[in-house]
Amino acid sequence: MHGQFTVGLIVAYTAYLGILQAPIRQVTGLIQQLQQATVSFERIETLQAAVPRVVSPPNAIKLARFHDRIQFDRVGFSYDPSVPVLKNIDFSLAKEQVIALVGSSGAGKTTITNLLDRFYDPTEGKITLDGVDLRQADLESLRQQIAIVSQDVILLDGTIKENLEYGTPNASEAAIWQAAEAANIATFIRDLPDGLATQVGERGIRLSGGQKQRIAIARVFLKNAPIVILDEATAALDNESERFVQASFDRLMADRTSLVIAHRLSTVRHADNILILEHGEIVESGTHDQLMAQNGRYKELYDLQFT
Ligand SMILES: Nc1ncnc2c1ncn2[C@@H]1O[C@H](COP(=O)(O)OP(=O)(O)OP(=O)(O)O)[C@@H](O)[C@H]1O
Ligand SMILES: [Mg+2]
Incomplete structure (x- = not known):
């Protein structure tokens, strides 16, 4: 405006402004x-500062490998003090026996398994394993004894191999294949272009429901725990994959002690004892034949499925 700026200066000025x-x-x-x-850091801090409610007590008893029996002694439990979930649960599970839990949705079946693995402590009564109250046992030695195939299988975003080894970090390649074989999933893995190195995707999204379950079963074979909990998935599998899953379940239960939650009653027919759970209470128990003869709730459920 005052004739003091050259064109060059203006160009330089705007260039500097841009920079x-x-x-x-x-x-x-x-x-x-x-x-x-x-914000993220605060969330991580909260998580890291969380104090587990369930811990090993001082002078915890290290459990030897399970050899005798599990005893639920008049166990009561509630997640929220005002809503009782389990009442007076009393049963015993001897070594190499199979106990099946049957009951409608929300009856408390999964909750019983949560107590056995000591994710929570009972609010009444006690649970003993080979005579040791779970609250007195060393937590790690307890959890080493128990393997779970849960209702909804959770796979980690990683390879099939990583998902199988989870829980048994030092497994050999041969042991991994053996477990995969036992779980009826080896052929499937072998046919994949990347084999064991195949990425399963977030939460195992690239696998079908049946394949995920069989990977979870293989994981349990690899861990080789003496006690297994099978929480049968409620989601229906097609007949073919159900047959595969069933066959590997059967193999898994052989010479192990099992607590099976079954939605398909065909699974429970051969159990040593069947517990019928209604609203957190055991309303009937016995073998398949005994319960059918009793003509009660079990028979009702059975007839619903097969007629
Ligand atoms: N983490 C939790 N916090 C609070 N309440 C819970 C929790 N988990 C389960 N419940 C409640 O406890 C009751 C029993 O649930 P549980 O999961 O044991 O049922 P279930 O018999 O396994 O049912 P399903 O056949 O549908 O798997 C239900 O009423 C449920 O709402
Ligand atoms: Mg459940």
Whole structure:
């Protein structure tokens, strides 16, 4: 305006202005990232500061390999003090026996298995394993004894091999294949272009329900725990994969002690003892034949499925 600026100076000025803008924008971007990181960090801190409610007591008893029996002694439990979930649960499971839990949804079947693995402690009564109250047992020595195939199998975003080894970090390649074989999943893995190195995707999204279950079963074979909990999936599998899963379940239960939650009554027919659970209480128990003769709730459930 006053004739003092040359064209060159104006060009240089706008160029410098442009160069100045970029770092300013970067700084504001950084502030945003910092804020996000602060929030995430707080969440991580909360998680890390969480104190487990269930811990090994001082002078915990290290459990030897399971050899005698599990005893539920008038066990009562509630997640929320005002809502009782289990009442007066009393049963015993001897070595190499199979106990089946049957009952409608929400009856408390999964909760019983949560107590056996000591994810929670009973609010009444006690659970003993070979005569040791679970609350007095060393937690690690307890959990080493028990393997679970849960209702909804959770796979980690990684390879099939990593998912199989989870729980048994030092397994040999041969042991892994043996477990896969026993779980009826070896052929499937062998036919994959990447074999054991195949990525399963987030939560195992690239596998079918039946394949995921068989991977979970293989994991249990690999862990080789003396006690197994099978929480049968409620989601229906097609007949073919159900046959595969059933065959590997049967192999898994042979010479192990099992607690089986069955939605398909065909699974429970051969159990040594069947417990019928209603609203957190055992309303009937016995073998298949005894319960059929009793003509009670079990027979009712059975007839519903097969007629
Ligand atoms: N983590 C939890 N916190 C609070 N309540 C829970 C929790 N888990 C289960 N419950 C409640 O406890 C009761 C028993 O649940 P549980 O999962 O044992 O049923 P289930 O017999 O396994 O049923 P399903 O056949 O559907 O698997 C239900 O009423 C449920 O709402
Ligand atoms: Mg359940």
